[in-house]
Amino acid sequence: MSSHAAHLLSLARQGDATAFQMLLALYRSRLKRLIGFRMDRRLAGRFDLSDIVQDALVQAYLHWQRFASLPDRPFYAWLREIACNRLIDLHRRHVKAQRRSVAREQSLSGPPVSTAARRDLARRLVDSGLSPSRHAERREALDQVHAALAQLRDDDRDLLVMRFLEELSPEEIADVLHISYSAVTSRQVRALQRLSGLVAGPRSREKPS
Incomplete structure (x- = not known):
């Protein structure tokens, strides 16, 4: 503020x-x-x-x-x-x-975000370097992160939306979700790790045996 x-x-x-x-x-x-x-x-x-x-x-x-x-x-x-x-x-x-x-x-975070908003979130994660695919070509990275966000658990995706798209502070997210500040930061780390795993999954399958 x-x-x-x-x-x-x-x-x-x-x-x-x-x-x-x-x-x-x-x-x-x-x-x-x-x-x-x-x-x-x-x-x-x-x-x-x-x-x-x-x-x-x-x-x-x-x-x-x-x-x-x-x-x-x-x-x-x-x-x-x-x-x-x-x-x-x-x-x-x-x-x-x-x-x-x-x-x-009826979730605490509000109605689910649109597909366009997920695409916007993918763009922000890639451009900020928070995406696990930051070394890939940007267009490929956007497609991979957008697809991974669609597969991410609802609660993980909602937290990333609130933090990086709505730009809520950890304190504000804690209030929205009725959890502690430390729980917000821990959940953010885990959500990014799960996103990384989803992005890495298709890549590993594409590698030649």
Whole structure:
């Protein structure tokens, strides 16, 4: 959180409604990216991202005093939860989901991310050097990591999405998942290791005997 946002948050916790409105405005674009990552494609043509974000911001403003009573909770994690709940509600009401999808949308991290978002995550992992295939040609690496992400366990993929695509801090992820900071870092390491194994698997099978 920037120093400006921290200052506004401090004022909001003291009851300054104007400061809280200004704080919400700072996070509008970040919430829009979140909704874009997790909106079902069947909803995309029926609802505008900006309208969903605005609904979430209105709900946050109506309940900002509730947040003020939670001094230890990361602000964005609280705001993100409101936005995800709004998106989940739209999914339930407007998307005829299969049983597995219904179970997934009720996960702590929010609705599952789109295929396009997985591709974006693969690109970020490759470009940041966090991908185990960083020495391969970039296009090949993107294809391999994207395919591996699709095979990764849901909880592992969700954690990587939150950390590297949504850019949540470990503290924010800990709040979202109701686990400790150390558990977040341990799970991140294991998720990257499993991703590495999935990427390495096809390569080892391609090697001549």
